[in-house]
Amino acid sequence: MSDYRLVAKDYKEAPTVISVGDELIGSDELCIIAGPCAVESESQIYEIAKQISEAGIKFLRGGAYKPRTSPYAFQGLKLDGLKLLKEVSKEFGLKVVTEVLDTSLLEEVYPYADVLQVGSRNMKNYQFLKELGKVDKPVLLKRGMSATIDEWLLAAEYIMLGGNENIILCERGIRTFDDSVRNTFDVTAIPLVKELSHLPIIADPSQGTGKRSLVKPMSLASIAAGADGLMLEVHHHPEEALSDGFQSIYIHQLKELLPQIKKQAALMNRTVNLKHQAPQIV
Ligand code: PEP
Numbered sequence: 541m542s543d544y545r546l547v548a549k550d551y552k553e554a555p556t557v558i559s560v561g562d563e564l565i566g567s568d569e570l571c572i573i574a575g576p577c578a579v580e581s582e583s584q585i586y587e588i589a590k591q592i593s594e595a596g597i598k599f600l601r602g603g604a605y606k607p608r609t610s611p612y613a614f615q616g617l618k619l620d621g622l623k624l625l626k627e628v629s630k631e632f633g634l635k636v637v638t639e640v641l642d643t644s645l646l647e648e649v650y651p652y653a654d655v656l657q658v659g660s661r662n663m664k665n666y667q668f669l670k671e672l673g674k675v676d677k678p679v680l681l682k683r684g685m686s687a688t689i690d691e692w693l694l695a696a697e698y699i700m701l702g703g704n705e706n707i708i709l710c711e712r713g714i715r716t717f718d719d720s721v722r723n724t725f726d727v728t729a730i731p732l733v734k735e736l737s738h739l740p741i742i743a744d745p746s747q748g749t750g751k752r753s754l755v756k757p758m759s760l761a762s763i764a765a766g767a768d769g770l771m772l773e774v775h776h777h778p779e780e781a782l783s784d785g786f787q788s789i790y791i792h793q794l795k796e797l798l799p800q801i802k803k804q805a806a807l808m809n810r811t812v813n814l815k816h817q818a819p820q821i822v
Pocket residue numbers: 577603607658659660661682712747
């Protein structure tokens with residue numbers, strides 16, 4: 541029997557709309573968050589931020605502290621990465637979405653982030669979730685890779701119980717028996733969460749599939765399923781990326797995808813929150 545209360549539809553019928561500065565998440569306008577898996581260098585983040593901004597994107601993602609499976613893998617540029625995110629976001633007028641790995645880093649990351657990302661691996665770090673409940677910035681809560689919908693909503697409940705009502709849920713795929721993809725992207729979670737909760741839910745088909753060619757179909761499927769937005773890993777040279785290059789789309793693919801996202805959104809009676817009309821490439 542589920543025990544979430546504040547995040548439940550029964551508690552609040554109207555969908556929660558979250559303000560990120562002057563932008564909204566969870567409104568009729570879909571939000572598109574794009575950027576590299578990790579901030580790798582000044583030139584890399586500058587180039588990607590510039591190009592996605594030209595494509596119309598308003599939210600930049602990029603990890604400065606990376607939770608990597610191997611301790612030998614690139615761990616992120618840490619504070620230097622956060623500073624670079626801030627610099628480019630100012631230059632191109634972007635909101636920053638970046639991950640906080642634990643409570644000890646909250647103070648450091650806070651001034652550099654517009655949205656604090658909680659990674660899949662941390663969804664059940666309950667002490668950390670309690671701390672995030674005291675923060676006055678929106679939290680993007682990834683689904684744990686082995687979390688049920690119930691556990692995920694209860695994780696959100698921890699944050700909301702602490703007083704922070706600004707939570708964006710993010711479906712990013714789950715571990716199943718099927719190893720033909722990195723994760724099994726659970727499209728069903730999107731309309732189901734919409735039935736159960738008033739919180740906005742976005743989709744991350746990059747983490748969700750682990751395969752560049754699957755990002756477009758799962759992006760469109762997510763919107764058809766009712767997602768409030770997408771988080772997309774985008775890289776100008778994915779073959780050289782220090783993390784998740786195999787699931788990062790090229791910038792030209794993002795530019796081709798945006799008009800298709802708009803078409804799919806229109807079918808759902810929704811629009812897409814972009815800086816300008818995305819070019820009609822299709
Ligand atoms: C990411 O967004 O790069 C990431 C590490 O996500 P997740 O926590 O969903 O694996």
